[in-house]
Amino acid sequence: MSFLSVRDLAKRFGGVKAVAGVSFDVEEGAIAGLIGPNGAGKTTVFNLITGNTRPDQGRVLFNDADVTGLRPHRIVARGIARTFQSIRLFGGMSVLSNVLVGADARLKSGLLASFLGTPGQRREERRAREEALAALELVGLADRAALPAGSLAHGERRRLEIARALASHPRLVVLDEPAGGLNEAETASLAALVRRIRERGVTVLLIEHDMGLVMDVCERLVVLENGTKIAEGTPDEIRSDPRVGEAYLGVEDPACA
Amino acid sequence: MEELLQQVTNGLAIGGVYALVALGYTMVYGVLRLINFAHGELFTLGAYLGFTFLTSAALGPRLGTGWGLLLLALLVAGLVAVSGALLERAAYRPLREAPRLSAVVSALGASIFLQNALMLGWGARFQVYPDEALPTSAVTLGGTRVPVVRLAVILVSLALMAALWLFVNRTKLGTAIRAVALDRDAARLCGIDVDQVVRAVFLVGPALGGVAGLMVGLTYGQIGFTMGWSYGMKAFTAAILGGIGNVPGAMLGGFLLGLAESLGSAYVSSAWKDAIAFVVLIVVLLVRPTGILGERVAEKA
Numbered sequence: 001m002s003f004l005s006v007r008d009l010a011k012r013f014g015g016v017k018a019v020a021g022v023s024f025d026v027e028e029g030a031i032a033g034l035i036g037p038n039g040a041g042k043t044t045v046f047n048l049i050t051g052n053t054r055p056d057q058g059r060v061l062f063n064d065a066d067v068t069g070l071r072p073h074r075i076v077a078r079g080i081a082r083t084f085q086s087i088r089l090f091g092g093m094s095v096l097s098n099v100l101v102g103a104d105a106r107l108k109s110g111l112l113a114s115f116l117g118t119p120g121q122r123r124e125e126r127r128a129r130e131e132a133l134a135a136l137e138l139v140g141l142a143d144r145a146a147l148p149a150g151s152l153a154h155g156e157r158r159r160l161e162i163a164r165a166l167a168s169h170p171r172l173v174v175l176d177e178p179a180g181g182l183n184e185a186e187t188a189s190l191a192a193l194v195r196r197i198r199e200r201g202v203t204v205l206l207i208e209h210d211m212g213l214v215m216d217v218c219e220r221l222v223v224l225e226n227g228t229k230i231a232e233g234t235p236d237e238i239r240s241d242p243r244v245g246e247a248y249l250g251v252e253d254p255a256c257a
Numbered sequence: 258m259e260e261l262l263q264q265v266t267n268g269l270a271i272g273g274v275y276a277l278v279a280l281g282y283t284m285v286y287g288v289l290r291l292i293n294f295a296h297g298e299l300f301t302l303g304a305y306l307g308f309t310f311l312t313s314a315a316l317g318p319r320l321g322t323g324w325g326l327l328l329l330a331l332l333v334a335g336l337v338a339v340s341g342a343l344l345e346r347a348a349y350r351p352l353r354e355a356p357r358l359s360a361v362v363s364a365l366g367a368s369i370f371l372q373n374a375l376m377l378g379w380g381a382r383f384q385v386y387p388d389e390a391l392p393t394s395a396v397t398l399g400g401t402r403v404p405v406v407r408l409a410v411i412l413v414s415l416a417l418m419a420a421l422w423l424f425v426n427r428t429k430l431g432t433a434i435r436a437v438a439l440d441r442d443a444a445r446l447c448g449i450d451v452d453q454v455v456r457a458v459f460l461v462g463p464a465l466g467g468v469a470g471l472m473v474g475l476t477y478g479q480i481g482f483t484m485g486w487s488y489g490m491k492a493f494t495a496a497i498l499g500g501i502g503n504v505p506g507a508m509l510g511g512f513l514l515g516l517a518e519s520l521g522s523a524y525v526s527s528a529w530k531d532a533i534a535f536v537v538l539i540v541v542l543l544v545r546p547t548g549i550l551g552e553r554v555a556e557k558a
Contacts, residue, residue: 090444093432
């Protein structure tokens with residue numbers, strides 16, 4: 001069985017079929033991409049995987065367990081963390097606190113221990129702090145830890161979102177348009193960061209418009225159009241697939257894609 | 258000068274009470290965007306529980322003095338906290354996804370229900386704390402005699418606020434509370450159990466409010482089942498004054514309101530004591546509609 005297996009997912013909003021029976025698999029340790037024109041249903045698929053939205057039909061299997069329709073914090077606890085297309089940081093909080101929010105699902109101590117400040121709970125918080133700093137180190141924001149998150153530049157915010165997702169110790173991290181609004185140099189360093197994340201044993205699934213980035217880092221791609229999967233394969237296979245060119249540009253010449 | 262010192266300590270004591278109660282309003286508003294109108298009744302419950310413990314033959318003599326008072330405060334805080342959690346479960350959780358107005362009506366209903374329950378439980382007439390439980394000693398401070406109980410109220414409320422500040426800013430649960438207050442959906446998707454955060458807020462806020470009720474009983478002696486309404490209204494005003502949803506704002510608002518009230522009634526007119534609170538509120542809101550420390554409108558990417 002696959003690491004992440006999406007089976008026949010469907011979701012409609014009012015009369016609109018956002019996702020209509022999409023299935024694909026992601027192998028452990030892979031860097032996979034989900035691409036497609038605007039409105040193809042990519043973000044909806046992400047929301048269905050991460051528990052933000054419940055599917056009308058279909059299943060999400062992760063790591064040999066059915067996680068369909070679990071509440072988001074349960075899914076994070078199972079090992080799937082995400083970032084957002086429109087960056088959603090806690091602006092008034094420090095950079096470090098933002099990462100600690102990501103670590104929350106992993107910390108075990110309950111309400112009572114938190115109120116009483118038991119030694120075990122204190123130890124846990126100290127460790128969470130150290131690991132949060134390590135996550136900031138990984139994304140290159142260690143020197144910004146004490147600043148308010150709202151004061152970061154756009155590219156830094158994108159990387160902080162990734163650090164926050166990594167703080168939950170995910171086995172799969174789901175990145176929603178991580179290169180959105182980044183310049184060329186920032187996109188290149190993002191590609192390097194995605195590879196570093198994978199080297200640490202974390203599987204990566206990303207949605208992206210930046211074809212350069214997708215073709216560069218992803219090993220497998222799934223192409224959506226109008227809520228259905230129209231192609232799947234390696235970047236080279238996708239590049240030479242005529243249906244993909246059509247979906248993107250409405251022309252039949254894939255060389256234009 | 259003597260008069261001024263009296264009024265200032267008085268204002269700080271009552272302000273500390275307002276601040277403790279205001280924290281309950283502001284924390285619940287922060288995570289749920291809901292005004293918990295029943296919070297004033299939880300404050301009253303604290304006062305009545307204190308009364309019951311102090312008048313009970315078995316416990317009264319042990320709890321009425323020194324360390325006993327600390328134990329009494331813990332007992333009251335714990336029981337009121339549990340009541341707060343039950344209130345959330347019964348009156349607010351089922352309406353979490355309902356239109357905002359439904360929860361507001363439920364809050365008003367819970368307030369009326371609790372007020373009547375208090376009346377049925379302890380009677381409609383005023384109750385008076387036993388004399389021996391009311392500390393009467395005073396210390397001389399800058400040439401004036403200030404009752405010890407007044408100083409104790411100021412110190413206890415400051416200590417509780419310091420503890421709350423550490424809790425909110427230094428613990429993982431506190432971090433989770435702040436995150437939910439800033440963006441509930443994003444917090445949920447980052448792995449925070451929002452139900453647990455709401456539960457925590459409905460334990461901490463009522464615990465502080467219950468202790469405030471106990472302190473009012475110990476200071477003034479006389480308590481009644483409707484006292485939660487007037488104190489709750491003032492504390493709610495204090496929360497708005499400081500910026501609703503903002504924890505330091507509730508503390509600041511409480512002390513400012515207490516001082517304004519006590520100085521105003523001394524130097525302007527005691528008949529206008531209650532109006533002064535609202536004059537201050539209106540003036541501040543005209544200048545700063547979000548309250549003194551109110552959150553700026555959240556940045557959207």
